[in-house]
Amino acid sequence: MTKIQKIKIELAYYRALAKDHRTPLMAKWLIGAAVAYLLMPFDLIPDFIPVLGQLDDLIIVPGLIWLGLRCIPMSLKQEIRRIVEQDQQAHFSE
Secondary structure: OOHHHHHHHHHHHHHHHHHOOOOOHHHHHHHHHHHHHHHOOOOOOOOOOOOHHHHHHHHHHHHHHHHHHHOOOHHHHHHHHHHHHHHHHHHHHO
16 A cells, blocks of 8 residues: 555544544544644634744644544544455555
């Protein structure tokens, strides 16, 4: 499996988690905030500030995703992961 395929699986996994009605609303908000922060045309800490300007994207976005994933029950994450991987494996083998 190539790195591109792995990235596609991860994106499909997060998308499936976000769409599932069993995913807690708090998790959806946190992961949505991470995506929104990535897409914002400006940063909370401007990039021209040495080190801190670049580190905010590397700390805030993964932190929000981590917190969001912590709110989701492990059994749901495992179920969605299994379904997504099966779907993607079938798609890649075609």
